[in-house]
Amino acid sequence: MGLFNPFKKSEEKPAAPAEAEQPKGFFSRLKAGLVKTSRVLNTDIRDLFKQEGRLVDDEFLTELYAILVRTDMGAGPAGKIRDQIKTEYRGRVVHLSDVLATVKSELVALMQQPETPIVFAESGPTVVMVVGVNGSGKTTSIAKLAGHLKSQGKSVVLGAGDTFRAAAVEQLSIWADRLGVDIVKAEQGTDPASVAFKAVDFALQNNKDVVILDTAGRLQTQKNLMNELDKIRRVAGKKIEEAPHEVLLVLDATAGQNGISQAKGFSEAANCTGIILTKLDGSAKGGVVVPIRQTFNLPVKYIGVGETPEDFAVFNAEQFGEALFADTLGKP
Numbered sequence: 001m002g003l004f005n006p007f008k009k010s011e012e013k014p015a016a017p018a019e020a021e022q023p024k025g026f027f028s029r030l031k032a033g034l035v036k037t038s039r040v041l042n043t044d045i046r047d048l049f050k051q052e053g054r055l056v057d058d059e060f061l062t063e064l065y066a067i068l069v070r071t072d073m074g075a076g077p078a079g080k081i082r083d084q085i086k087t088e089y090r091g092r093v094v095h096l097s098d099v100l101a102t103v104k105s106e107l108v109a110l111m112q113q114p115e116t117p118i119v120f121a122e123s124g125p126t127v128v129m130v131v132g133v134n135g136s137g138k139t140t141s142i143a144k145l146a147g148h149l150k151s152q153g154k155s156v157v158l159g160a161g162d163t164f165r166a167a168a169v170e171q172l173s174i175w176a177d178r179l180g181v182d183i184v185k186a187e188q189g190t191d192p193a194s195v196a197f198k199a200v201d202f203a204l205q206n207n208k209d210v211v212i213l214d215t216a217g218r219l220q221t222q223k224n225l226m227n228e229l230d231k232i233r234r235v236a237g238k239k240i241e242e243a244p245h246e247v248l249l250v251l252d253a254t255a256g257q258n259g260i261s262q263a264k265g266f267s268e269a270a271n272c273t274g275i276i277l278t279k280l281d282g283s284a285k286g287g288v289v290v291p292i293r294q295t296f297n298l299p300v301k302y303i304g305v306g307e308t309p310e311d312f313a314v315f316n317a318e319q320f321g322e323a324l325f326a327d328t329l330g331k332p
């Protein structure tokens with residue numbers, strides 16, 4: 001849990017982004033956010049080339065494998081990419097761009113997923129519940145998601161369901177004010193299910209398009225708290241039969257592969273429908289998208305690459321790959 005200051009990066013309210021799916025300039029933000037991972041992939045692989053070309057032999061393949069593993073993509077995927085390079089180039093002298101092009105296309109293939117944006121209700125408000133462990137970036141992601149949906153012309157109401165932590169409600173209120181969206185909140189300690197109920201009710205009464213429900217951070221092992229999530233679901237479902245339409249698990253990319261395996265149990269217990277992967281800018285381990293795609297039978301719906309609302313977008317494997325290799329392979 002970090003101290004939160006929504007005005008940290010800028011004193012200005014965010015400009016209303018264009019109608020596009022992603023905020024203008026997101027590619028540059030993504031590229032900047034992934035710079036640590038990109039450096040490992042591009043610079044370290046480049047360092048394998050002392051002269052212009054290099055023979056692809058066992059030594060080269062072993063060194064390449066070690067670099068790939070450092071991005072946290074996992075031993076299996078790193079081995080798969082190495083084997084592809086082996087199949088294509090073994091015994092031949094290759095150039096850096098040949099190797100990077102293969103790494104890029106294999107990586108993109110490993111991160112691929114069906115297009116799965118948020119499933120909106122056919123009529124009436126869409127209810128999105130946001131869950132995750134403490135400090136994973138839930139509150140910030142809710143603000144980012146609200147800004148993103150607003151930029152698509154949706155009216156949004158936030159339900160400040162992290163009543164456990166007064167500061168969380170305060171954070172969300174500041175964000176709601178800044179983004180110009182409604183918020184339903186209650187005293188600290190109030191049953192979060194009652195906040196969910198009121199927020200959904202508010203959305204129904206006021207014809208809002210989307211309700212985003214914040215929840216307190218918790219671990220899968222905290223039975224009472226996991227039951228609380230069930231109660232929130234049930235209460236939302238009392239007001240709108242199909243609700244919640246989405247349950248998004250917020251995952252901190254810096255948590256590493258272990259943290260991610262632990263979160264698998266969480267996502268199953270909470271019946272999650274998708275992932276918001278945060279803090280990709282915080283580490284050189286952007287390759288973690290690969291084990292996430294393999295560990296969870298869930299799509300990565302959104303990614304966060306910084307602390308401002310603009311540092312957020314729908315995840316797209318191709319674009320992610322482009323951002324990682326733009327400086328060396330160029331952008332098509």
Ligand SMILES: Nc1nc2c(ncn2[C@@H]2O[C@H](COP(=O)(O)OP(=O)(O)OP(=O)(O)O)[C@@H](O)[C@H]2O)c(=O)[nH]1
Pocket residue numbers: 001002003004132133134135136137138139140141162165168216217218278279280281282304305306307311
């Ligand atoms: N660099 C970076 N920081 C982020 C990102 N998303 C969230 N943060 C920061 O991570 C910290 C925790 O974020 P919160 O949104 O408060 O996390 P939370 O999950 O709501 O925390 P709890 O309420 O304690 O469970 C804050 O300092 C955020 O600014 C991101 O994509 N990149």
